[in-house]
Amino acid sequence: MEDIIRSHKEIYGEKPLVIASAPGRVNLIGEHTDYNDGFVLPMAIDFRVMVAVSPRKDQNLKFYSVDFDDKKRTSISNLRYKREDRWANYPKGMINVILSKGYRVEGINLTVKGNVPVSAGLSSSAALEIATGFAIRELFKLDISGLEMAMLARDAEDSFVGVHCGVMDQFISCLAREEHVMLIDTRTLEFRQIPLKLNTAKILITNSNVPRALIDSEYNQRREECEKCVALLNTRKSGSALRDYTVADLRDSLGLIPESTRKRCLHVVEENQRVLDAEIALKRNNFSILGKLMNRSHESLRDLYEVTCPELDWLVKRAWETEGVYGSRMTGAGFGGCTVSLIEEGSIQLYKEKIEQYERIFSFKPEIYICKPMGGAKIIYSSL
Numbered sequence: 452m453e454d455i456i457r458s459h460k461e462i463y464g465e466k467p468l469v470i471a472s473a474p475g476r477v478n479l480i481g482e483h484t485d486y487n488d489g490f491v492l493p494m495a496i497d498f499r500v501m502v503a504v505s506p507r508k509d510q511n512l513k514f515y516s517v518d519f520d521d522k523k524r525t526s527i528s529n530l531r532y533k534r535e536d537r538w539a540n541y542p543k544g545m546i547n548v549i550l551s552k553g554y555r556v557e558g559i560n561l562t563v564k565g566n567v568p569v570s571a572g573l574s575s576s577a578a579l580e581i582a583t584g585f586a587i588r589e590l591f592k593l594d595i596s597g598l599e600m601a602m603l604a605r606d607a608e609d610s611f612v613g614v615h616c617g618v619m620d621q622f623i624s625c626l627a628r629e630e631h632v633m634l635i636d637t638r639t640l641e642f643r644q645i646p647l648k649l650n651t652a653k654i655l656i657t658n659s660n661v662p663r664a665l666i667d668s669e670y671n672q673r674r675e676e677c678e679k680c681v682a683l684l685n686t687r688k689s690g691s692a693l694r695d696y697t698v699a700d701l702r703d704s705l706g707l708i709p710e711s712t713r714k715r716c717l718h719v720v721e722e723n724q725r726v727l728d729a730e731i732a733l734k735r736n737n738f739s740i741l742g743k744l745m746n747r748s749h750e751s752l753r754d755l756y757e758v759t760c761p762e763l764d765w766l767v768k769r770a771w772e773t774e775g776v777y778g779s780r781m782t783g784a785g786f787g788g789c790t791v792s793l794i795e796e797g798s799i800q801l802y803k804e805k806i807e808q809y810e811r812i813f814s815f816k817p818e819i820y821i822c823k824p825m826g827g828a829k830i831i832y833s834s835l
Contacts, residue, residue, distance in 0.1 A: 452501070452831060458517045459503045459562040467503035467562065468835055471585035473578040473828035474499045475567035476623045477656055477791050478782050479632060479741075480748050481726040483756055485617025487677055487719045488638035488692035490726035493619055494647065494654070495627030496822040500565030500575065501831070502542070502582040504590050507558030512546065514539045517564035527558065532611055538563070541576050542583040544611030548603045549584065554593045561586075568818070571658045572783025576612075577620035580604035581828045584625075589830050597827075598640070601625040615674070627827035634730050638694055645733050647824050652738060652777070655794045655802070657770075658818040659762045661787035670784050673715060673756065680716040683708050693719045718755035722748060742778025742793050746771065749780035758785030762813050766790045769805040773798055 452470060459467045474495035481491035507513075510527040516538055523539035525531075530547045532540055542561055550556055561583070567575035584600045587593065595603070604621035608614045622642065623633050631644040677693055684696055684704060693716055701708075701717050708716070725744045732740040749767050753759040759767075763781045767790050770779035775798025782791040794802060803819065810816045 455501050455503045455517060455562055455564040456832075458515070458564065459505065459560070462515045462522070462562065463505065463513070463560040465505055465560070466834075467505045467560075468833065469505075469586050469589045469830065470501055470503045470832035471582045471589065471828060472499045472501045472831045473582035473585065473624045474627060474825050475573040475575055475578050476620060476627070477573060477654065477789070477822065478619065479654075479791060480729045480745055480780070481722060482748060482752055482780075482782065483673060483758070483784075484719055484722050484726065485619045485635075485637045486615070486674055488694035489719060489723040491617075491619045491635050491637060492632055492645075492726050492729055493623040493635070494632040494824040495623050495827055496573065496654075496656070496820070497825045498565075498567040498573065498820065498822070499825075500563065500567055500578040500582045502579070502586045503562040503564075503832075504586045505560045506590060507560060510558045512543070512558060513560045514542060515560075515562045517562060527556070532613065538579070540612050541579045541607070544607035545580045545583040545604060546587065547611050548607045549587060549593070549595075552603070554591070554595070556587055556591055559587070559590070568658055568820070570663065572663075572788030573656070574620040574624060576608065576614075577604060577624045580607055581621060581624040585828045585830060589833055589835070597626050600828075615671075623827070625827050627825065629826040630824050632733065632824060634726065638692070643730075645730060647733060648736055649823065651796050653794055653796050653799065654822045654824075655792045655799060656782075656820040656822055657766050657790045657792070657806070658820070659760075659766060659787055659789065659813075660815040660817060661760060661762045661813075663784070663787035669758065669786060673758065676712045676715045677719060680708055680712050694723065696720060714755045714757075718751045721751060738777045738793055742776070745778030745780045745791075745793065752781055752785065756785075760786055762787070762809075762815065763790055765809065765812070766806060766817070770794070770802060773802045773805050776802065
C-alpha cells in the first residue's frame, strides 16, 4: 500500500484520501454458461488491484498506472471510450455509468497498482472496475450497494468498453467471501456462498502465456451459435436461453440444428449440470468428485465447444498425469489464458517437473500461481 501512496503523491503532489482493493478471480467450473443464463462457480484469488483517489477542485479526471508508468486524462464532460487509453477505459467506464445513474462524481486524481496477471483470463479488468467503484463510493459518500456496484461494473464493460460479458467477474470481485466459492445463477442473479475447505489441497493456476488472438471473434461466434440454437429449439419448445433446455431436447433436435451448433449447445447444457453437481461435491468436501467434474468440463470445452488450444490441452494432460491432482481444466474464455487445477500441496513440485518441457515445445514460458479463496473488494485506507 505504501507504494501506491508514494506514487500518487509523486504524480499529483498530494496523498490519496481513499484506497480501495478488489481481487481477480478464477472460475472453478461453469465455462461459457454465463451468457446463456446458466450457472458459474468462481472464487476470488489473492491477486488484487488497488485504486487510490483524491479529489480535484475542477472537473478534470487524471489517471496514472504504476505498473505501466502511464498517464491518461480526460474530464467529466468528455468521458468517452478511446482505444489509445487502453487500461484507463475501465475506470473511465466506471465513472461514466455511475454518473449515468444520477450519482454525484466530480474531478479526481486516480492511481492504479495491482498484481492480477493481465490478459490471462483472471479478470484484472473487473478488479479494476470494482476497485474504482469502491474508491469513488467512499470518496463521494455514494449510497451504492454491493450488488448494484457489480451491475454497474458489468454495464461499464459492456456499454462503455464494448466487451459483451456476463456478470460473473464483477460479482465475485465485489461480493466474494474469504474461504468460500460463489455459485451464481446468472439469470436470477441469486448467489450462494459455499465453503471451500482446502486443508492440504491447493488451487493451482497455470498461465499458458499464449496470446489470445482469436478470443474476440471466436467468443462472439460462440454466442451467436448459442442464440441461433435457442431460436431453432424455440420452434418446438418455448425457452429464452439454453438454460431452458435439456440434453434430451438437443438429442431430439437432430436434423433441426446444424451439428456443429448442436455440439456447442450440448456443452452449455451439460456444463450447467456439472456446476450444480460441483456444489454438492463441495458441500460434501468430496474433492475426488469435484476433480472428475473439472476434467469432464475440460473435455467438453475441447471437444464440443472447441475453445481450448494445444498449449492448454498439453498443460491439462500433464496435470491429469500427476499423482495428487484431483482435477484440471482450462478456465476463462479459452484460446489461451490459464488452466486451474485442484492439487495436493505435496504434488506441486511433481507437477512443475511435468511441465518443464512446455517452453521448449511451445516457446511460451508458463507461470504458476498458488491461490486460495479470498474476500471481495474493500476499502484498505481512508483519511476522510
